[in-house]
Amino acid sequence: MIVYELKIKGKQTQYQAIDDAIRTSQFIQNKCLRYWMDNKDSKVDKYALNKYCAVLASEFPFADELNSMARQSAAERSWGAIARFYDSCKKKVKGKKGFPKFKKNCRSVEYKSTGWKLSDTRKAITFSDKKGIGTLKLKGTYDLNYYDIKQIKRVRLVRRADGYYAQFAIDEAARCGGSHRCSDCRVDVKVESQPTNQVVGIDLGIKYFIADNKGNVEESPQFYRKAEKQLNRANRKKSKKFSKEKKKAKIRQSNNYHKARNRYARKHLKVSRQRKEYCKRLAYSVIQSNDLVAYEDLNVKGLVRNRNLAKSISDAGWYTFRLWLEYFGHKYGKVTVAVPPHNTSQNCSNCGEKVKKSLSTRTHLCPHCGYTEDRDVNAAINILRLGLCTVGHTGTYATGDLPSWAIGANLSSNGESLNVESSSL
Structure with a gap:
């Protein structure tokens, strides 16, 4: 898995829409954590949290505006913290076991395979959910034309002090749609080098x-x-x-x-x-x-x-x-x-x-x-x-x-x- 990061340019209203999407993702993440805390006896797992996202979408209109897979990604963040806590308990780690905490200052929202689309030139990205982010320009030296769209597994919008960024997680061994591994679609980060004998x-x-x-x-x-x-x-x-x-x-x-x-x-x-x-x-x-x-x-x-x-x-x-x-x-x-x-x-x-x-x-x-x-x-x-x-x-x-x-x-x-x-x- 390799990650490319490009700076994004847009209007102020688009930046406000990104902030709204980040707040919604944080809300869903905290709601999933509360759902797990209130239902520990029923053995809530990763799939139960994903299903709970649909309940939140039907209950809160602003949550329904966020892409469904982006909601699932927020639930997966909560489950990641829960799974680490369980793992620490099983391994009997000394001291604090890292009990999951509610988030209050998230800086990113993550989309999976839907909710976004790259332009033909790969110099712009469009988000199609109801948050109103729209089309954003991508600024940077990385060339996304080298990779197939199916190799991009995750897209994340990140807010930092100097602006907003888009991160693309590209699978090294993505499949081109069939059951075989296509050598043309493979991203191989390994580079042959001469031995130094040192x-x-x-x-x-x-x-x-x-x-x-x-x-x-x-x-x-x-x-x-x-x-x-x-x-x-x-x-x-x-x-x-x-x-x-x-x-x-x-x-x-x-x-x-x-x-x-x-x-x-x-x-x-x-x-x-x-x-x-x-x-x-x-x-x-x-x-x-x-x-x-x-x-x-x-x-x-x-x-x-x-x-x-x-x-x-x-x-x-x-x-x-x-x-x-x-x-x-x-x-x-x-x-x-x-x-x-x-x-x-x-x-x-x-x-x-x-x-x-x-x-x-x-x-x-x-x-x-x-x-x-x-x-x-x-x-x-x-x-x-x-x-x-x-x-x-x-x-x-x-x-x-x-x-x-x-x-x-x-x-x-x-x-x-x-x-x-x-x-x-």
Whole structure:
């Protein structure tokens, strides 16, 4: 599954219609969740929620205006949260199990195979439901003429701080209508590449974004840290225009407040895009230079609970880098191995003895063999050794799981499309 994202251009009334469709999708999603909470004893499943969408359409006229498959897509979002909760309970995950929550600020609405139609030139898309979105122009460098219409499984409209976007989820192995797989309609993301006869182990850190076993390091860009003063200034300007009296009276805030809020959101969006593009290009470079890449299987969600390092870890973007590393590894036929991170920084890469050190100690000095090396480089050597031991037994992914971008046809719930490539790659 690959995802293409194009910016859409339309009139203000069309943007308001998109916002209305997003609110309706959120309403159906929350209603389905309430229906499940009120009928737990009757074993409500995915199909029951889909049927409940028809009940909501008959009861609420504004819900009936939304395309039927878009309503089902909203119900599937609710069921996705419920299924994850059930899965956490079955696996007996420690701590909170992720009980589904009601949504209050959705930013997207998703259509399946109906309710939309691309123009002959594939430069415009028309939505035919009763919301009145109409025809929107598509702006971008991606050419949708390369793909068959039947390969586009999902279309999502996303609202961001700098405008509205359309995402197209394209199936890699779509069928052209028959029972066979048509080679002409197949989207193959894999690209043949020449072997480099190189292997690398990389350690992710805060001081250095990555350090490999050969001693090469890449400085952490710290996009958020560099933009923090501007972000705080924009946040203060936004707060000054906020009225507590209007909030208590449930009156809409002033236009100046919403303008300041949009400026603040744009700055955050810029930082997010800078981080994503940096991770993308660095992962591409690592994959192109090596045939095997070993890296740490870090639990980033658990690491950010450290209140002293949470901002630095979030600013680094380790998880985004891993996603792109796995995606490019799949595309170019390279081996990517995620290894357990336990004691990779503590063990000596020369003699194997454990040398305890605090996080502030940046140099590895082994008292057993006298080996001296940078802490991150020592960890990278251990990671490569573990990766080489693992790859012959469990395949590409040490955990036995497929990368997240390769699972399912649904787009990510927050509107992000992690496997959208830059036109220059």
